[in-house]
Amino acid sequence: MDKRIYLNNAATSWPKPDGVAEAVKKALEALPGSMHRGGIEDFDVFAAVRQRMARLMGVADGEDIALGPNATWGLNLALHGFPLEAGDVVIATKAEHNSVLRPLHDREAREGIRVLYLDTDETGCVRAEAWEEALKKHRPKLAVFPHASNVTGAVHDAAAMAALAKSFGAAVLLDASQSLGWIPVEADSWGIDMLAFTGHKYLLGPQGTGGLFVRKGIRLRPWLQGGTGIHSDLAEMPVEMPLHLEAGTGNEPSFHGLLAALEWAGEHPLETAEISSLVLCLREGLQEAGARVILPEGETTPVVSFTLPGESAADVGYLLEESYDIICRTGLHCAPKIFSCLGVPETVRLSLSRFTSREEIHAVIEAVRDIRG
Amino acid sequence: MKFERKKVENCFADSRTYEYRIPVSARELEEALPNPWEMRRNEKLRRPVFIAEKEGIRLKGILAGNTVRASFPETEWERRQREFEEWLEGLEIDLEKNV
Numbered sequence: 001m002d003k004r005i006y007l008n009n010a011a012t013s014w015p016k017p018d019g020v021a022e023a024v025k026k027a028l029e030a031l032p033g034s035m036h037r038g039g040i041e042d043f044d045v046f047a048a049v050r051q052r053m054a055r056l057m058g059v060a061d062g063e064d065i066a067l068g069p070n071a072t073w074g075l076n077l078a079l080h081g082f083p084l085e086a087g088d089v090v091i092a093t094k095a096e097h098n099s100v101l102r103p104l105h106d107r108e109a110r111e112g113i114r115v116l117y118l119d120t121d122e123t124g125c126v127r128a129e130a131w132e133e134a135l136k137k138h139r140p141k142l143a144v145f146p147h148a149s150n151v152t153g154a155v156h157d158a159a160a161m162a163a164l165a166k167s168f169g170a171a172v173l174l175d176a177s178q179s180l181g182w183i184p185v186e187a188d189s190w191g192i193d194m195l196a197f198t199g200h201k202y203l204l205g206p207q208g209t210g211g212l213f214v215r216k217g218i219r220l221r222p223w224l225q226g227g228t229g230i231h232s233d234l235a236e237m238p239v240e241m242p243l244h245l246e247a248g249t250g251n252e253p254s255f256h257g258l259l260a261a262l263e264w265a266g267e268h269p270l271e272t273a274e275i276s277s278l279v280l281c282l283r284e285g286l287q288e289a290g291a292r293v294i295l296p297e298g299e300t301t302p303v304v305s306f307t308l309p310g311e312s313a314a315d316v317g318y319l320l321e322e323s324y325d326i327i328c329r330t331g332l333h334c335a336p337k338i339f340s341c342l343g344v345p346e347t348v349r350l351s352l353s354r355f356t357s358r359e360e361i362h363a364v365i366e367a368v369r370d371i372r373g
Numbered sequence: 374m375k376f377e378r379k380k381v382e383n384c385f386a387d388s389r390t391y392e393y394r395i396p397v398s399a400r401e402l403e404e405a406l407p408n409p410w411e412m413r414r415n416e417k418l419r420r421p422v423f424i425a426e427k428e429g430i431r432l433k434g435i436l437a438g439n440t441v442r443a444s445f446p447e448t449e450w451e452r453r454q455r456e457f458e459e460w461l462e463g464l465e466i467d468l469e470k471n472v
Contacts, residue, residue: 333384
């Protein structure tokens with residue numbers, strides 16, 4: 001086992017639960033699945049994942065979930081495919097990841113849509129009043145927000161924000177990349193129209209897994225087009241979900257791995273109390289060591305972002321990794337707009353998982369103390 | 374001195390960071406740095422390091438290791454990198470004498 005301390009779970013989770021690697025290996029060694037061509041006797045891993053994902057995100061029909069390689073894929077399908085015309089307004093937040101910012105920028109530049117990015121507070125959350133005011137003033141066609149910030153771990157009240165957006169006539173796209181598997185999600189009851197997710201972060205599956213839920217009635221232009229295994233005589237993508245958005249051969253081995261991770265998580269429910277206590281311990285220890293820690297209030301993901309006065313985030317990350325074998329992430333975390341709101345140019349980010357131990361947290365605090373000198 | 378170079382993928386604005394694997398220790402390289410470099414050495418860390426800076430070029434390495442990381446300033450970074458690498462190449466004879 002690798003002796004390094006892995007605290008970069010907000011990028012991708014490690015280690016994976018028992019059974020995930022084995023499931024991927026078995027899938028690679030077995031005959032390929034039937035890819036929408038099998039009969040009732042054939043095991044369809046994509047259907048099994050859809051079913052479990054539907055339960056996990058609180059939606060009625062797994063067929064409304066398109067599966068693909070990652071959340072970026074899902075967000076691009078949603079943001080490029082959602083019907084918008086020149087002059088239409090999209091409201092988003094400064095907490096967005098580049099997988100939201102870049103597709104929106106592209107449509108702004110090429111199609112003349114207008115995108116408004118709302119400021120967050122100093123912890124990475126958009127204030128409810130600001131959200132409501134912007135919705136009222138601009139009447140957007142689409143409202144986008146991250147359930148949780150990948151930079152700070154702050155969690156938005158997705159139910160309240162979605163309800164407000166709906167009340168002003170906007171469709172709602174929720175980026176659940178940083179929450180699903182950690183924070184309960186109820187997309188149907190919250191009125192979420194589209195939800196992008198990844199399988200390799202808090203769902204503990206392999207890289208190469210993710211997807212997009214699209215509520216019935218929302219018709220996305222299929223941004224990716226190609227073979228679907230059925231309706232091959234059609235010039236256009238089939239209208240039925242999930243094939244409408246799924247072109248090309250799926251990553252069957254990785255989805256077997258994701259299924260194994262979901263089954264494991266079903267048998268090992270997340271105990272947030274212990275991890276919350278570790279997050280608290282880490283925050284306090286870092287503060288005592290002289291770090292400036294971003295402290296979101298209320299529910300958070302297990303992400304702790306900080307800076308050390310007098311040291312660049314790049315240097316701190318380098319020293320943690322090279323001198324102490326602590327793997328973290330530094331810089332802008334692919335979410336560049338949030339930093340003007342946080343009041344720092346960059347951060348060091350430590351992100352825990354359910355496998356992080358108290359000893360590891362103490363080792364990190366000691367290391368930061370040494371670096372601070 | 375011959376070296377291997379690899380761009381470091383990271384998430385900073387205007388990142389121009391490269392890692393260099395060198396045939397001597399980072400300590401030897403650090404000791405060979407000429408005067409204009411502003412030096413900082415931290416021997417108290419688990420694996421002691423040096424960090425050096427000159428005109429916006431930031432160089433660092435674990436003293437006992439044989440890789441160093443260099444970040445180049447946004448302005449004229451290609452020229453600065455070329456000059457740095459020429460300097461690194463030119464160090465070969467002196468350093469080999471020391472080994």
